[in-house]
Amino acid sequence: MLFDPATLTYNEAGLIPAIAQDASTGEVLMMAWMNVEAVSQTLVSRRVTYWSRSRQAFWTKGETSGHTQELVALRVDCDRDALLLKVRQTGPACHTGARSCFFTSVREGQEVSEADQSSDV
Amino acid sequence: MLFDPATLTYNEAGLIPAIAQDASTGEVLMMAWMNVEAVSQTLVSRRVTYWSRSRQAFWTKGETSGHTQELVALRVDCDRDALLLKVRQTGPACHTGARSCFFTSVREGQEVSEADQSSDV
Known part of the structure; x- marks a missing residue:
């Protein structure tokens, strides 16, 4: 079926x-x-x-930072109301310089910065 | 810091x-x-x-289906407006019976069902 x-x-x-998920x-x-x-x-x-909600403008990832995302695969969920992008990420994805934006863990009620480690799993 | x-x-x-991401x-x-x-x-x-938006009620995953999600780790993103849950999933996560809800790929302009294969990456 045509998308x-x-x-x-x-x-x-x-x-x-x-x-956005790192494809590799x-x-x-x-x-x-x-x-x-x-x-x-x-x-x-x-x-x-x-689409940047704060700037109300298109936001091509890495346009200014060089930290681009190349699309490897696009997935649609069963309700067609969420997308999963498998990407090849150049540099960090997060504007803070972290590889991923999800660098804060909640552990035993405390917020802990994981930076670029993934020690919680 | 206390969360x-x-x-x-x-x-x-x-x-x-x-x-929700499979922790393993x-x-x-x-x-x-x-x-x-x-x-x-x-x-x-x-x-x-x-929280089920359609039912306007709490929705404990697997309550009726048995396909529960046990929380392994919870991550907060840099803007504090999205959560990443690393989970231990029992059975399929999707109500369609698929392992993941993201089983539809867009490839060369066509929608393709991946079912439980991950052949696009």
């Missing part, structure tokens, strides 16, 4: 959550949002492009 | 997206939503509990 980005389920703001290591790098055009552009260019 | 679920950033409906394989299983109580309950019980 049409307009058939996805977007929220009231016209956005769908997109999870499986690490979850970040979660951001796309609108229908961002989905289309990403599929055509293979350069991951989100 | 307080109230310090997370919730959307206008009081919800935060939560990504790294497979992304599903994305669902939590409110502040669901986060607290999950941390205390170690049984992943979401």
